[in-house]
Amino acid sequence: MFQKVVPVNKERHASKKIKEVSGFGFASNFHIAYVTMQEFARAASIFPIVFLEDKDKDEFRPVVLLGLNAGENLFVGKDGKWQASYVPAIIRRYPFALTAAGNDGQYVVCIDEESPLVSDTEGAPLFNEKGEPTQVIENVKRYLAELQQMDGFTREFCKFLQANNMFTPLNMRVREASRVKNISGCYVINEERLNNLSDEKFLEFRAKRYLPAVYSHLISLAQTERLVKLHEDAQPAAAAAEAAKAPAKKSAAKQ
Incomplete structure (x- = not known):
C-alpha cells in the first residue's frame, strides 16, 4: 500500500494537495488488513x-481476511469501490501514517508521496499560503492519534491473550471450486480454553472489557463462508477477462 513514506513538512509539501478518496484501488492487492480491537464489533459481520504471529517481536496482531489468496482483495470491485459497509481504519487512513520519532514515545505524521491521492493541482492543500498547516493536517493528526491509542489497547489485549495461552492455530478447510483449500498460518482464540477459564480469570477478562472483542472474533469466523462465495462469484468474471485477452495475444503473436 505504502511506497514512499516521508514525514510531512512545510518545505517539502508546501504545494501538495490531497484529493478526495473516490475508490480503494490502492488496496486491491491486500488480502489482509490490520484491525484494532475497537473495530471487532463492526468488522465481525463482514x-x-x-x-x-510476529515471531521477531513475540506478539500477535489481529487482522481481517479480505481474500483467500495472497494478492486477492474480494472487497474491492473493478471500479475501485469498496464492496462492504465497513472499511478497516488502517485503509481509511491512507495515504497518511504515524512513524516513531526516536525512543521517547513521540510520533510524526508521514505521507506516501507516491500515492495517487497526492497532487500538486487537485484537492485540499496541506499548508496555507503562510506555510501553516490547514485543517487537513489537523484532522489527520487527530485521527492518527486516536488510531495510535486504539493500537495500544489492542497490543495489551493480545499480550493478555498470549499470557493466558488463549491462542491456537487455525486449521480450516473450505471448498474452492472442485478442490478443498486449507486456510492455515493464522491463529484464533481457543473457545474450549475460554469456556474452561476459572471464575476469577473470566471476571478478569470482563473487568478489562475484553469479552466483546473475544466474542466478536469467534462470531466472525463464520464469515469465511462469505469469502468462499465471493471468491467463487469472482471466478467467471476473471475467466471471461482472461478469455478476452487471448485473441489479442494471438493476433499480436502473428504480427
Whole structure:
C-alpha cells in the first residue's frame, strides 16, 4: 500500500494537495488488513478476524481476511469501490501514517508521496499560503492519534491473550471450486480454553472489557463462508477477462 513514506513538512509539501478518496484501488492487492480491537464489533459481520504471529517481536496482531489468496482483495470491485459497509481504519487512513520519532514515545505524521491521492493541482492543500498547516493536517493528526491509542489497547489485549495461552492455530478447510483449500498460518482464540477459564480469570477478562472483542472474533469466523462465495462469484468474471485477452495475444503473436 505504502511506497514512499516521508514525514510531512512545510518545505517539502508546501504545494501538495490531497484529493478526495473516490475508490480503494490502492488496496486491491491486500488480502489482509490490520484491525484494532475497537473495530471487532463492526468488522465481525463482514470479515473473518484472525491473529498473525510476529515471531521477531513475540506478539500477535489481529487482522481481517479480505481474500483467500495472497494478492486477492474480494472487497474491492473493478471500479475501485469498496464492496462492504465497513472499511478497516488502517485503509481509511491512507495515504497518511504515524512513524516513531526516536525512543521517547513521540510520533510524526508521514505521507506516501507516491500515492495517487497526492497532487500538486487537485484537492485540499496541506499548508496555507503562510506555510501553516490547514485543517487537513489537523484532522489527520487527530485521527492518527486516536488510531495510535486504539493500537495500544489492542497490543495489551493480545499480550493478555498470549499470557493466558488463549491462542491456537487455525486449521480450516473450505471448498474452492472442485478442490478443498486449507486456510492455515493464522491463529484464533481457543473457545474450549475460554469456556474452561476459572471464575476469577473470566471476571478478569470482563473487568478489562475484553469479552466483546473475544466474542466478536469467534462470531466472525463464520464469515469465511462469505469469502468462499465471493471468491467463487469472482471466478467467471476473471475467466471471461482472461478469455478476452487471448485473441489479442494471438493476433499480436502473428504480427
